[in-house]
Amino acid sequence: MQIIGDILLTTRDDTPDEQGASITYLIRKANISHGRISKILNNLVAQGLLEQSNSGGACKYKISHVGREFLQAYNTFNKFADGYGLTI
Amino acid sequence: MEIFLENILNLVGFIVGMVIGIISYIGFRNTGSPTLFRLTLAFLSIGAGFFIMWFGQTLDIFVYKTGQIERWVQTLGIAVQTVGYFFIAFSHTIKSFFPKSNYLRSIGMVPLFLISFISIENIIRSISFILLAYGAIETLMSYFASRRKTAILVACGLWALAFGEFLGWYYFVFPQSILNVVSISVKISGLIMLFIPVTKVPLTKIKFDENL
Numbered sequence: 001m002q003i004i005g006d007i008l009l010t011t012r013d014d015t016p017d018e019q020g021a022s023i024t025y026l027i028r029k030a031n032i033s034h035g036r037i038s039k040i041l042n043n044l045v046a047q048g049l050l051e052q053s054n055s056g057g058a059c060k061y062k063i064s065h066v067g068r069e070f071l072q073a074y075n076t077f078n079k080f081a082d083g084y085g086l087t088i
Numbered sequence: 089m090e091i092f093l094e095n096i097l098n099l100v101g102f103i104v105g106m107v108i109g110i111i112s113y114i115g116f117r118n119t120g121s122p123t124l125f126r127l128t129l130a131f132l133s134i135g136a137g138f139f140i141m142w143f144g145q146t147l148d149i150f151v152y153k154t155g156q157i158e159r160w161v162q163t164l165g166i167a168v169q170t171v172g173y174f175f176i177a178f179s180h181t182i183k184s185f186f187p188k189s190n191y192l193r194s195i196g197m198v199p200l201f202l203i204s205f206i207s208i209e210n211i212i213r214s215i216s217f218i219l220l221a222y223g224a225i226e227t228l229m230s231y232f233a234s235r236r237k238t239a240i241l242v243a244c245g246l247w248a249l250a251f252g253e254f255l256g257w258y259y260f261v262f263p264q265s266i267l268n269v270v271s272i273s274v275k276i277s278g279l280i281m282l283f284i285p286v287t288k289v290p291l292t293k294i295k296f297d298e299n300l
Contacts, residue, residue, distance in 0.1 A: 081115075085234075
């Protein structure tokens with residue numbers, strides 16, 4: 001869950017350009033392997049949390065409207081769980 | 089007097105358990121987090137346990153008028169609550185034992201062999217005490233890691249519930265004493281402290297799941 005939160009946060013607040021963040025950029029930010037992040041990104045795109053686009057032959061990822069709402073809920077309930085000494 | 093106080097405790101426990109359970113469920117539906125699912129099970133079980141006892145007592149006050157709740161109803165209510173305490177402790181276990189701690193694992197098991205097997209209710213109360221004490225310790229450790237103030241209040245709430253269970257268990261030894269009233273009061277204060285993180289959730293900003 002935390003990796004998903006980090007990816008969404010990066011694609012919302014920390015993209016290098018307007019077209020979105022590349023896989024390499026996200027790997028550096030989330031600090032996980034290429035194979036693992038590819039599966040997570042495919043899942044997030046399939047669920048409509050991220051939007052995928054092709055820019056100059058490279059895949060770029062941008063947060064979608066649903067993704068923004070998910071991230072807001074994630075932050076809210078992360079604090080809630082943290083109040084009970086847990087992480088979501 | 090005592091049965092009315094106990095009735096209030098059970099009603100407060102039911103309401104607090106259900107509200108936290110529902111908030112956790114909304115969180116689970118919106119994020120799919122397994123931690124929030126376990127919190128949902130925990131607090132709905134705690135709420136259901138208090139409800140069983142409240143219902144049994146209310147029936148006794150207004151219908152049977154024996155002045156004492158049926159023993160099997162009380163045992164059932166405490167057992168259902170213990171399931172809830174188990175899920176709280178279990179969530180902390182999952183969080184803590186991925187980085188394995190042999191020390192905590194060893195001291196966590198010892199009290200299970202020291203409990204008195206006088207009756208089912210006593211056993212369940214003992215298990216509740218262990219689970220609550222464990223949850224309180226883990227929450228306190230989380231507070232030291234995150235310094236979030238609500239965590240220390242929840243830790244105090246779990247300690248108060250654990251202490252209340254302990255006094256309730258001790259009440260079997262001295263049945264005519266004031267221990268039961270003290271136990272109930274301590275548990276009510278514990279439940280109120282557990283409710284504090286819910287007040288920090290900005291409900292107006294949460295987008296509720298359309299299928300909920």
